Amino acid sequence: MTVTLADVAARAQVSPATVSRVLNGNYPVAASTRERVLKAVDELDYVLNGPASALAAATSDLVGILVNDIADPFFGIMAGAIQSEIGGPGGRAGGERLAVVCNTGGSPERELTYLTLLQRQRAAAVVLTGGAMEDAAHQAAVAAKLGKLTEAGTRVVLCGRPPAPRTGAIALTFDNRGGGRELTEHLIGLGHRRLGYIAGPEERTTTRHRLEGHRAALAAHGIEEDPRWTVHGRYDRRSGYDATLELLRRDPSLTGVVAANDSVALGACAALRESGLRIPQDVSVAGFDDLPFSIDAVPALTTVRLPLAEAGARAGRIAMGREEAPSGGIATVRGELTVRGSSGAPRG
Amino acid sequence: MTVTLADVAARAQVSPATVSRVLNGNYPVAASTRERVLKAVDELDYVLNGPASALAAATSDLVGILVNDIADPFFGIMAGAIQSEIGGPGGRAGGERLAVVCNTGGSPERELTYLTLLQRQRAAAVVLTGGAMEDAAHQAAVAAKLGKLTEAGTRVVLCGRPPAPRTGAIALTFDNRGGGRELTEHLIGLGHRRLGYIAGPEERTTTRHRLEGHRAALAAHGIEEDPRWTVHGRYDRRSGYDATLELLRRDPSLTGVVAANDSVALGACAALRESGLRIPQDVSVAGFDDLPFSIDAVPALTTVRLPLAEAGARAGRIAMGREEAPSGGIATVRGELTVRGSSGAPRG
C-alpha cells in the first residue's frame, strides 16, 4: 500500500542502500544510477518516511522555535527571521529542515512540555525566544532540560533571553536594562520628573530588566519614585489602556507614561486621548521594541528599537552551526533609542 | 548511553511491552506495576523516542499549521487559536501533540515543501491558513498533495482559504467578497463616488475576492470605475503608504481609499496625513480584518472584522476530530462591517 524505499530500489534495479544514498546526497553515486533512482521515485511518488529515517540515523531534521505569544509581532518577527535562516524550505541552508514554531502562550508548563516533545523528536536544534519566567523552580527545570538537550547533541540558542549558565546554551540577550534607562533619561532630559510606568507581567525577566533600567535612570537623576507610579499588567494594548486610567486616577499630575512595550503604549495613548489629554503636550508616552505599527501611532511613538530580525537571523545561523557562537556563549544585543513625536517637554 | 524503554523495563522488572503500555495508557495495567514503571521512568529520566514510536505505530503526534507570514498578526491570531485547540501542551485536548507552525512566507515552493516535510513526518493533521496562490500549476500541485495527505489518514483543514475540491480537505472559508462589498457599500452610502483601492498581491485568492466585492458594490450603484483607481501591492504598511501616494498622484480628487487590509490602511493614513489631508474630512480610509491595532489608529479604522480566533479554534477542533466537519466539508465565515472614525461623508 504505502510505497517504501525498497519498492523504489526494486523498480530502479538497485539496492535499498543506493536509493538511500541518492536521497541523502552525501555519498558518491554514479550519475546514471542516480537518474534511474530519481525516476523511480518520481514514478512511484515516493516520500521518505521521516520517523524511520530519524530512527535509523539517530538524528532528525526538526528545529523548534519557542515563542511566548505567536500573535505578537515581537515574536513573529523574530520567529520569521530565525526560520528563514534555518533553511527550511527555500532557506539558504540547502538542507530540508523542518523549522517549526511552538507557542507557549507564556505558560511555564507548556514551555517545559514543548521542550520535552522536541527532545522526544530528537530535534536538531531549539531556539527559545523572549523573556523567561522568573519562578525559581521553573527556571531550574528549564535549565535542567536545556542541559539534557545540549548533552544529547541538540543545539540550543536563546534569542532575546537571559543566559542559562551551565546548560551549554548560546545566548543572544537584549539589553533591556540599558534600553529602559536610556529611554527614561531621554524623558528626564526633556524635563519630566513625574513619570508613570506600566510594567509587564511580574516574574518575567524582560519586565524586571526594563523596569530596573527605568529606575536606574530616575535614581541617577535624584528623582525619588512614588510607589503609585508603577502598575503591572500584560504585554498587550488593553493592559496599557487600563493601566493608564489607573495611573491617571492615582496621580493626575503625571507628565509622562513609560510603557512596557509598544502595544501597551498604544493602549496608553488611547486612554489619554479619551481622557482629553494631548500627546505630548499634556502627557508624553514612550514604548519599547519599535514594532512596525509604532511609527503609525499619532503622534508616532518614541521607543527603543530592538533589532529583532537581525537577532533572530543570527540566532538561526548559530543554531545551524553556520555562524560561530559569541565568545563565552553570550552576546548582548543593544536597543536604540528612537525619538518621535510622542515625547516632548512637560506642560507648565 | 541514551536510556531506552528496555532500560526502564529492566529497572522496573517488567517486560518492555508493559512499559510501553503504561506509557501509552491505552491498555489495562495493574496499578502496582504501573507505579513501579513510572518510578523507573522518573529515576532514569527516560524520554520516549518519538521517531521510533512513530515508526512502530505508523502515526505521529505532529500537527502542522501553515501560515503565509508569521510576523503578521492576522496569521498569528489564527495560529494561536488553532494551536490552543490542538491540545499540545496545556491545550484542552489532553493528548500531547506537537502543534507546530510553519512559515511559508507566501512562497509557493515553500508551501509545497512544508507539505512534503509534514507528509514525511506522517503528520496527524495539517491546517493551512490564509489565501491561496492562484497560479494554476501550483494549485494543482497543492491539491494533489492534499489529496495524498488525506488519503494517508492525515486530516487536512483549510482555515480562511478557499475550498480544495476532491482532496478530502475541510474548508472554513472567509467571505472576503461579501465583506469587501459591504465595506464599499458603506462608503458609497456616505456619498463617495471616487474611491481608490489598494489591492494585495496579484494571484492571491484573498486579493481577488476582496477586490471583486469592492467592484460588485460599485457596479451595483452604477459607479463606473476608473482604471487609475486600483493599485496592487503587498499586505503591509509600506505598501499602503507607497500606493496611496501613487493614487493621490494619479487622481487627487479621490475622496476615499479602500485598503486590502488594516496594515495597508495604516500606511495609507500615514501617506494622507503627510500629504496634508485630513481623515475622514478630506479622504476616508477603510481597512479589512480588524486587527487589534486598528482601533488605535487615529481616527480609528473603519474595517471588516474577521473572527480570526473563532475560526482558528474551530479549525483546530475539526483537525482533532473533536468537532464535526460542516456539511459538504465547507463552511463560510462571514466578516462584520465595523464602522469607526476613519470613514465619513466626502468633502464638498
Next chain:
DNA sequence: CTGTTAGCGCATTCAT
C-alpha cells in the same frame, strides 16, 4: 561506486 547485513527503539500481535 554498489550490494549485504544489522540494527535503531518501540508498538503490537500472540501467547500465557
Next chain:
DNA sequence: ATGAATGCGCTAACAG
C-alpha cells in the same frame, strides 16, 4: 494482566 517475538522503514558500517 503480563511476557515473548516480530517487524515498522530506513541508514550505516562493512565488504567487494
